Amino acid sequence: MPRLIDPNTGQAIDTLAIREPQTAHVRHLEREFELHPARGLTPERLARILQDAEVGSLTDQLDLADDMEERDAHLYAELSKRRGAITGLDWQLEEPEGASAAEKDWTARIKEWLGAIDAHANGVAGGLGLVLATMTDAMLKGFAPQEMVWAPQEGVLLPRITAQPQRWFTVSADRRRFLLRSATRSSVSAGTAVSGEELKPLSWLLHVHPARNGYVARMSLLRVLVWPYLFKNYSTRDLAEFLEIYGLPLRVGKYPSGASDTEKRALLAAVTQIGHNAAGIIPQSMALEFEAAAAGTDVPFATMMRYMDAAESKAILGQTLTASEGEHGTQALGNVHNEVRMDIRNADARLIEETLHRQLIQPLALLNIPGVDIKRLPRVCLDTSEPEDLQAYADNLPKLAAAGLKIPVKWAQDKLRIPEPEGDEPVLSGPEPVVPQAGEELQLGAAKPPAKMMHDKMPAKEALAAELPGTDPRDALDDLVDEALADWRPLMAPLVSPLVDAMRQAAANGETLEAFAARLPELVERLDGKPLAEQLARAAFVARLAGEAQLDLDPPQEDDQ
Numbered sequence: 001m002p003r004l005i006d007p008n009t010g011q012a013i014d015t016l017a018i019r020e021p022q023t024a025h026v027r028h029l030e031r032e033f034e035l036h037p038a039r040g041l042t043p044e045r046l047a048r049i050l051q052d053a054e055v056g057s058l059t060d061q062l063d064l065a066d067d068m069e070e071r072d073a074h075l076y077a078e079l080s081k082r083r084g085a086i087t088g089l090d091w092q093l094e095e096p097e098g099a100s101a102a103e104k105d106w107t108a109r110i111k112e113w114l115g116a117i118d119a120h121a122n123g124v125a126g127g128l129g130l131v132l133a134t135m136t137d138a139m140l141k142g143f144a145p146q147e148m149v150w151a152p153q154e155g156v157l158l159p160r161i162t163a164q165p166q167r168w169f170t171v172s173a174d175r176r177r178f179l180l181r182s183a184t185r186s187s188v189s190a191g192t193a194v195s196g197e198e199l200k201p202l203s204w205l206l207h208v209h210p211a212r213n214g215y216v217a218r219m220s221l222l223r224v225l226v227w228p229y230l231f232k233n234y235s236t237r238d239l240a241e242f243l244e245i246y247g248l249p250l251r252v253g254k255y256p257s258g259a260s261d262t263e264k265r266a267l268l269a270a271v272t273q274i275g276h277n278a279a280g281i282i283p284q285s286m287a288l289e290f291e292a293a294a295a296g297t298d299v300p301f302a303t304m305m306r307y308m309d310a311a312e313s314k315a316i317l318g319q320t321l322t323a324s325e326g327e328h329g330t331q332a333l334g335n336v337h338n339e340v341r342m343d344i345r346n347a348d349a350r351l352i353e354e355t356l357h358r359q360l361i362q363p364l365a366l367l368n369i370p371g372v373d374i375k376r377l378p379r380v381c382l383d384t385s386e387p388e389d390l391q392a393y394a395d396n397l398p399k400l401a402a403a404g405l406k407i408p409v410k411w412a413q414d415k416l417r418i419p420e421p422e423g424d425e426p427v428l429s430g431p432e433p434v435v436p437q438a439g440e441e442l443q444l445g446a447a448k449p450p451a452k453m454m455h456d457k458m459p460a461k462e463a464l465a466a467e468l469p470g471t472d473p474r475d476a477l478d479d480l481v482d483e484a485l486a487d488w489r490p491l492m493a494p495l496v497s498p499l500v501d502a503m504r505q506a507a508a509n510g511e512t513l514e515a516f517a518a519r520l521p522e523l524v525e526r527l528d529g530k531p532l533a534e535q536l537a538r539a540a541f542v543a544r545l546a547g548e549a550q551l552d553l554d555p556p557q558e559d560d561q
Contacts, residue, residue, distance in 0.1 A: 004366055006201035007374050008358055013201050015367070018150045021162075022200050026180060029168045035060070038067030038233075046230055053217045056170045056194040063167060065141050065222045068229050074309045075229065078316040083136035085345040086352065087129065089382040092417070096376045106369055107378040113158060113364055114380075119146075121163035131205070131360075134163045135352055138209035141166050142220030143178060146205040148360075150367065157367040159360075161205060170194040175215035178206060202363045207355045209348070224315045232308035239301035254287040317341045342386075349382040356380045383417060390416060491535055494528035 004013040023029075037049055037060045046064075053061040069076050093114065095107040119130040126133075131146065138144035143166065148159035170181045179196025199206065211221035251274060253267040267286050313320045318341060357379050365372045393416055401407055413420065421427045502523050506516045 007362060007366075009201055011201045013366075017200060018148075018202050021147055021149050022180060022197075022203055023147060023164060023168070026168065026182060029165075029181065032167070034063045034066065034167075036067055037064045038071060041230060041233065043230065046226060050223060050226070054175075054215070056175075056196075056217070058170055058194075058217060059167045061217075061222065062141055062165075064226065065220075068222075068225065069140070072229055072232070072312075075225065075312050075316075078313055079140055081341075082139055082316055082344070082348070083133070085341075086136050086348055086382070087133045089349065089384060091128070091132075091380055091382050093378045094381050095378045099376075103376055103378075106365065106372065109369070110361060110364055110378055113156065113368070114360075116153070116158060117161060118158070119161040119163075121146075131161055132352065135205075135207040135209075135355065136348075137166075138207045139211075139348065140221050140225075142210065142216065142222065143169070143206060143208045145169060145178070146207075148203055148205055148363070150202070159363070170196040171215070171217050172196070175217060178208075178216060202367070205355070205359045207352065207359075209351055221315065225312055228308040228311040228315070232305050235301045235304040235308070239298060239305070242298060242301065256285050259286075318344050342384075346384045349384050353380055353382060385417065491532045494531055498526045499523055 004015065005011070006013055037045070041064075049060045049064060069079065093107055093111040095104055099107065114128055117127050117131065119126050119128070119134075121130055121134045124130065134146055135144050145164045145166065145168075147162050147164050149162070150157045150159050152158075168181050169178045171177065172179055178199070180199060181194060181196050183195050208216070210219040211224065212219055251271045253271045255264055255267050259267075263286070310320050357377070361377055361380065362374050365374065365377050393412070397407060397412060412418075502519070503516070
């Protein structure tokens with residue numbers, strides 16, 4: 001195999017080294033256990049954990065992230081929404097623009113290899129879908145490492161991908177790169193830099209997901225969420241203590257002067273026992289009194305917890321209405337908040353696509369396609385289009401084309417994610433398109449109805465004229481009708497204009513369909529149908545008068561003159 005260079009790092013690729021895991025040399029890390037820093041967490045201890053992470057000791061910060069997901073149900077639910085928004089997307093491999101025959105062949109082969117990927121995470125086996133799910137763990141912790149060990153399969157080098165714990169990693173001296181930790185936790189003192197080794201080229205699928213700019217130890221979303229978590233944890237603990245003692249009367253034990261220490265301890269034990277068991281004994285010389293329970297409320301604790309829940313939702317999803325009931329929300333505001341969440345999802349998808357392209361697609365091509373141009377490789381694309389988009393295109397494209405806009409078919413197929421049919425592949429078809437005659441314009445979406453259907457829809461006189469050529473289907477009554485309807489626009493304006501104006505105003509104000517429908521009865525009362533009714537009455541009167549008088553309203557024919 002010719003000498004290969006990693007296009008991302010510029011380092012030479014050892015094709016033998018990539019066939020064994022780099023983590024095989026740091027097995028001592030597997031013997032470390034999490035210390036659960038969330039236990040007894042205080043502001044002082046939290047500040048120290050964050051400070052240690054900045055100098056390379058990431059272990060406590062990453063262990064705290066696991067504890068937070070495990071202990072905070074709201075935090076877990078919001079992260080699951082954001083991660084599920086990515087794992088629920090379909091993916092496809094798009095060839096480069098203007099792809100040659102060779103590039104199309106590369107795309108087909110790489111797509112086949114992606115489908116054969118063997119992935120493992122926490123004892124679970126899967127394919128590319130599991131790889132994507134593991135990458136989403138970087139949303140909280142800032143990065144998600146997956147180790148790739150390459151092995152030949154039917155003449156092709158394919159990776160076996162295994163998710164590795166983030167706590168095995170540290171940062172470089174310049175705090176801009178992640179390294180594989182080479183020292184055990186016990187050999188690292190707090191506040192000191194941690195040694196590590198560079199990651200081998202083409203051996204890692206390391207997805208970095210920055211929530212903010214800065215050094216890699218400070219860019220994770222975790223550092224934004226730790227403070228709301230801490231404050232909510234305090235409120236939850238205080239609420240539990242409040243509920244434990246709220247409503248219980250204050251027990252006061254009185255002992256006589258000169259009571260011994262043994263008697264005092266006996267009285268204290270009796271007071272405590274009576275508080276829990278509602279039964280106890282005390283010496284006759286001693287007294288026990290019950291004071292009224294102090295008034296209290298859980299409102300301050302619940303308010304603090306709700307406020308911190310909202311802060312977590314804003315940090316994770318960018319809004320709150322899709323994460324809670326939204327006491328003062330409207331449907332329009334809820335839609336805006338959901339669009340914010342979708343914007344975050346789309347940004348997450350673009351980051352994942354770039355990582356897959358650089359760290360998975362490029363290695364697959366470099367190791368298996370001689371002479372490949374890495375600038376002309378296909379890209380994994382996550383489908384973030386919404387279901388209603390297809391309906392919008394289906395409604396508007398025919399109208400735009402009918403108005404004269406020239407729309408390339410390939411552009412429409414790319415937008416709608418509809419591939420070109422291959423060979424004799426069966427395709428869906430609609431009605432037979434209309435073939436325009438000379439001087440006619442073809443309307444997009446128009447179809448030629450069957451001859452029988454056209455005949456069935458004709459008025460009786462026109463149908464008779466079609467069967468008897470030379471017969472004029474029109475008569476004087478048709479002329480009267482045409483004359484009566486010549487001014488239909490002014491007649492319909494009082495009926496249509498108020499409704500159209502109200503619809504435009506509602507659209508400008510962002511009014512919902514339900515709210516507009518509720519106002520329809522009021523709008524109907526404002527419609528003026530008098531001009532149309534008067535014109536119809538006049539036309540009916542003229543037609544009836546002509547019929548009863550048996551007037552010959554037909555124009556004279558040449559034979560009658």
